[in-house]
Amino acid sequence: MPHVLPPLPYAYEALEPHMDAQTVRIHHDLHHKAYVDGLNAAEEKLAAARKAGDYTLVKHYAREVAFHGSGHFLHSIFWTNLAPPGQGGGGKPEGALAAQIEKDFGSFDAFQKQLTAATVSVEGSGWGVLAWQLPPGLSKLEILAVEKHQVNTQVTSVPLLVFDVWEHAYYLKYQNRRAEFVNALWNLVNWRDVAERLERARR
Numbered sequence: 759m760p761h762v763l764p765p766l767p768y769a770y771e772a773l774e775p776h777m778d779a780q781t782v783r784i785h786h787d788l789h790h791k792a793y794v795d796g797l798n799a800a801e802e803k804l805a806a807a808r809k810a811g812d813y814t815l816v817k818h819y820a821r822e823v824a825f826h827g828s829g830h831f832l833h834s835i836f837w838t839n840l841a842p843p844g845q846g847g848g849g850k851p852e853g854a855l856a857a858q859i860e861k862d863f864g865s866f867d868a869f870q871k872q873l874t875a876a877t878v879s880v881e882g883s884g885w886g887v888l889a890w891q892l893p894p895g896l897s898k899l900e901i902l903a904v905e906k907h908q909v910n911t912q913v914t915s916v917p918l919l920v921f922d923v924w925e926h927a928y929y930l931k932y933q934n935r936r937a938e939f940v941n942a943l944w945n946l947v948n949w950r951d952v953a954e955r956l957e958r959a960r961r
């Protein structure tokens with residue numbers, strides 16, 4: 759089954775003024791779509807390689823699958839991690855997610871500062887990520903600063919909240935002011951979605 763671009767869960771302009779409609783449209787319809795197409799193309803080539811028993815280009819297509827697959831899956835999380843301000847977006851987490859954040863970071867304030875700093879300081883293109891460490895015995899929240907999106911990750915972790923800081927995510931509105939964009943993102947976080955992801959990861 760080929761991968762498909764998931765529809766945005768809100769209108770292009772719904773995240774204004776923190777994320778402008780034009781950026782959301784280009785980001786979702788063009789950038790995210792390109793990852794979906796790239797992943798499908800790479801998986802098709804790998805299927806053909808298996809059929810032919812010819813793995814000459816397997817390293818190339820493994821990289822393609824990692825690049826486009828991470829791009830597609832992270833963007834799918836990113837859009838659902840956000841919600842219009844005042845309509846599910848912004849505020850603070852509650853319940854089990856809030857308790858886990860307090861346990862692993864000391865306080866929501868400390869967590870927010872660390873994720874902001876980690877995201878702002880990503881070298882080049884990448885993501886700030888809140889992840890759940892899956893292996894029994896680890897079972898804790900982790901903040902990662904993922905460069906590009908194939909590297910600086912932990913393969914056993916499940917991303918719960920991701921902040922996209924590739925330039926396409928903010929440049930039209932914020933230009934080089936990445937920190938301003940990251941601070942604005944906090945007004946859009948859909949904590950209910952993040953909490954549901956933690957619940958699923960813990961099962």
Ligand code: MN3
Binds near residue numbers: 789833922924926927
């Ligand atoms: Mn992006």
